[in-house]
Amino acid sequence: MNDRFSIEQRLPSDYFASTLRADARQGLSAQPKTLPPKWFYDEPGSKLFEQITELPEYYPTRAEQEILAQRAPEIAATTRAGSLVELGSGSSRKTRLLLDALTAQGTLQRYTPLDVSASALLEAGEALCRDYPALRVTAAVTDFEHDLALHDEPGPRLLAFLGSTIGNLDPAQRTDFYALLRRALSADDVLLLGADLVKDPAVLVAAYDDSQGVTEAFDKNVLQVLNRELDADFDPDAFEHRAVWNADAERIEMHLVSRSEQRVKIPAVDLSVTFAAGESLRTEISTKFRRETLTAELAAAGFTVRRWWTDRAARFALLLAVPSR
Numbered sequence: 001m002n003d004r005f006s007i008e009q010r011l012p013s014d015y016f017a018s019t020l021r022a023d024a025r026q027g028l029s030a031q032p033k034t035l036p037p038k039w040f041y042d043e044p045g046s047k048l049f050e051q052i053t054e055l056p057e058y059y060p061t062r063a064e065q066e067i068l069a070q071r072a073p074e075i076a077a078t079t080r081a082g083s084l085v086e087l088g089s090g091s092s093r094k095t096r097l098l099l100d101a102l103t104a105q106g107t108l109q110r111y112t113p114l115d116v117s118a119s120a121l122l123e124a125g126e127a128l129c130r131d132y133p134a135l136r137v138t139a140a141v142t143d144f145e146h147d148l149a150l151h152d153e154p155g156p157r158l159l160a161f162l163g164s165t166i167g168n169l170d171p172a173q174r175t176d177f178y179a180l181l182r183r184a185l186s187a188d189d190v191l192l193l194g195a196d197l198v199k200d201p202a203v204l205v206a207a208y209d210d211s212q213g214v215t216e217a218f219d220k221n222v223l224q225v226l227n228r229e230l231d232a233d234f235d236p237d238a239f240e241h242r243a244v245w246n247a248d249a250e251r252i253e254m255h256l257v258s259r260s261e262q263r264v265k266i267p268a269v270d271l272s273v274t275f276a277a278g279e280s281l282r283t284e285i286s287t288k289f290r291r292e293t294l295t296a297e298l299a300a301a302g303f304t305v306r307r308w309w310t311d312r313a314a315r316f317a318l319l320l321a322v323p324s325r
Contacts, residue, residue, distance in 0.1 A: 002126060002130070008138070008139065009118070010141060020225075020230065021268060023035060025269045032280065033280070034281070034282045035222060035281065039225050040222055040283070041116075048214060052210070052214050055210045055214060055215075060196050061163070063311040064316050067311050072098050073105075075101060076104065076105040077105060079156060081107060081108060081157060081190070082107055082154030082155050083109060083155065084098055084110075084158050085112045085150060086160045086161075087115075088144060088161070094162055095111075095162075096131075098158075099132060102158075110138060110153055113137070114139075114142050116142070121140075122139075145180075148180045150184050155186065156189055158190050161191070161192070162194040164196040165194075166193060167251065167286045167287035167288065168286060174297065178301030179301065181301075181303075185323050186323070191320070192318065193321060195289045195316070195318075196286070196315070197291075198250055204252050208243035208286070216241035219256060219283055223256070232264060232265065233264060233265050239258055240259055241256060241257075249287070250288050251286055251288060252286040253284065253285050256280065257278060257279070257280045258277060258281075261274075261275065303322065304322055307319060
């Protein structure tokens with residue numbers, strides 16, 4: 001391993017197994033039934049999501065990349081960050097636009113990606129050390145929803161949370177997450193947040209229910225995860241993928257809807273789950289934001305929005321926020 005690259009394992013060895021069991025037991029016993037979207041992203045699921053980002057209907061990745069391509073130099077000049085910390089970094093592909101701009105600015109010393117996937121961090125970290133000869137990469141395998149401990153990163157720190165992953169959290173979860181962020185950041189640090197915006201529901205639904213069926217395969221993959229990891233006997237063909245716009249909550253919801261009455265056994269958590277015909281399992285929420293409400297939400301959590309940018313079509317926003325004095 002490159003001597004400028006280190007990876008810290010912050011999760012206990014049984015973290016994934018115990019957390020999946022707890023989420024399955026709680027979510028599949030509830031009414032309505034739910035699962036957190038984090039369980040989409042095993043290796044097959046991550047590959048399917050990469051395919052989704054290339055689909056014509058799925059605009060968020062392209063829209064965010066457009067903003068970053070245009071604004072990264074301004075972000076670098078405004079923040080003069082000594083460290084870039086990224087939450088849920090995955091492959092770090094979009095991050096290179098920020099790394100390039102911060103390197104050109106001459107301030108960047110360290111990149112700290114936080115992700116639950118050790119393999120993604122390892123692959124990305126080694127590639128970045130190879131491509132950025134002066135960069136030190138200190139990765140951490142962690143669940144950033146619960147652990148946001150930052151250590152000796154050179155300041156000021158730019159903490160990036162891209163991809164509108166913030167939309168996967170419900171209002172109570174967002175409040176808790178902002179509080180975690182507020183405690184982690186010092187006065188001279190800056191938050192860079194990506195947020196998908198409210199728009200025509202037809203455009204939104206199409207982005208989560210594409211014509212090629214890739215999103216359907218991605219959605220149903222979570223059942224394969226439960227089958228493999230918890231010895232469940234879900235039949236993915238017995239469920240229909242459905243994406244709906246919840247106008248009251250201003251969010252897209254992905255559901256797996258049972259085609260008939262059925263019973264599913266999940267031996268690893270000693271659970272037998274009955275689905276009525278037409279009953280749904282909600283697998284994801286993706287909240288869409290408005291400038292005024294997101295700015296107010298951040299203000300209530302102790303952040304002041306300093307910059308707000310959108311792509312040309314105003315589909316997606318990227319914002320800089322600082323801890324309020």
